[in-house]
Amino acid sequence: MHANDPFARLPEAVSFTVTSTTVTDGAAWPxxxxxxxxxxxxxxxxxxxxxxxxxxxxxxAVTVYDPDAPTGSGFWHWAVADIPATVTELPEGAGDDTGSGLPEGACQLPNDARAARYIGAAPPAGHGPHRYFVVVHALDVATIGVPADATPAVLGFTMSQHTLGRAVLTVTAETAETAA
Incomplete structure (x- = not known):
């Protein structure tokens, strides 16, 4: 079920650091x-x-991606583009329906549920552990130039030639089978 690193096939990028007061690399989502x-x-x-x-x-750009979703293409939970280079932090809850915690100019794209917001982890019951890649992408352009209704996959494709660096946290989630 677990594929390799979903970013391994992309052009190489310098690694930098992302941390969170909400989640811990390698731990489960709160x-x-x-x-x-x-x-x-x-x-x-x-x-x-x-x-x-x-x-x-x-x-x-910031993305949250589950490569272990039973779709054949994973599941994008959040995608934010055009975060200014002067910004180095997003507060908890920034990805609400209005993007209230996002900096001016940033744009939330529709996730795979077609909602332009963050949606949380919900692996199918009994499917086993899923990995969620929380990634900050450093880009060499001030705006990536994708339309506000673009998919996260289109964002990823467009970013592939503009990514200078990538900072990654990997978080997990599992939903237990319910008793019948």
């Missing part, structure tokens, strides 16, 4: 960052801070 369709879930985007982006960074 309940608030899980889907509102699950007990305790609230669809609250995680707090993120980053540093050490490569010289020449003109903007950032």
């Amino acid at each position: 309940p608030a960052q899980r889907s509102s369709g699950l007990p305790g879930g609230k669809d609250v985007s995680p707090q993120l801070s980053w540093s050490g982006a490569p010289d020449g960074t003109e903007s950032y």
Whole structure:
């Protein structure tokens, strides 16, 4: 079920640092960052801070991707483009319906549920553990130039030739089978 690193086939990029007061690399999502369709879930985007982006960074994009979703193409939970290079932090909850915590100029793209917001982890019951790649992409352009209704896959394709660096946190989630 677990494919290799979904970013391994992309052009190489310098690694830099992303941290969070909400989530820990390698640990499970806290309940608030899980889907509102699950007990305790609230669809609250995680707090993120980053540093050490490569010289020449003109903007950032943030994505949250589950390569283990049973779709054949994974599942994009969040995609934000055109974060100014002067911004190095997003507060918890920035990815709400209005993007209230996003900096001016940033744009949330529709995720795979077609909602332009963060939606939390909700792996199918009994499917096993899923990995969620929380990634800050350092880009060499001030705006990536994708339309506001573009898919995260289109954002990824467009970013592939503009990515200078990539900072990654990997978070997990699993939904237990319910008793019948």
